[in-house]
Amino acid sequence: MLEHQGSCHCGAVVFRFNAPLITEAMLCDCSICRRRGGPLTTFTLSPDALKIEAREGALRSYKFGTEIATHHFCDTCGIFTFVETRLTPGEYRVNLGCLDDLDQQALDIRSYDASAL
Template sequence: MAMQPYKGSCHCGAIQFSFEVESFTHGIRCNCSFCAKRGTMMHLVPGVQFQIEAQDGALGMYQWGTKSAKHYFCKSCGVATFSETSKWPGQYIVNLGCLEGVDTFALETKVFDGKHLL
């Protein structure tokens, strides 16, 4: 499969990011206590591919529980953009709703049972 470039941003544009992955037709939703409230559809992206451009002070970070994950969001518009977790080291978990040209409502949904596995 060919690699495809993707660009993403938060709602106000203070945080931008880009990466290349093989094109995908599904997204992952997680049922852990955090993701169930946040409601994002996600995809794993290798960290070496991942480029972040954030305005000074725009990138917020939230941790909970064992603090094994870093959930990044925009301090201005509140949109969750991506996360990192020790469960998948070296990868970013991207909020697919932030990507240009991706319709999350058209993607197949796979459920990660974070409620029991995290």
């Protein structure tokens, strides 16, 4: 297991988690994910596994449509950091673009049907 660290652009939201070396990623095809871009982890993390440190008021959330998935972002810089998916409420997929020292170009990235998440 490796410790992975990441943050939003301005550093108001910082997070870390332990997971194996990340070699795969997924692109969700829902309307918000298509617009914001960025690959997500193929695995989910429990609230205990995802350690989040955010300045007071910095972490915001957005729901749309069925309001089942919750998209979390930084209120200061607007960067999307993670999402709670509708099939695994309370668990998170991380925006891999926020991770320090991860080469997104080296990832095996696959598209996923949003209704399956």
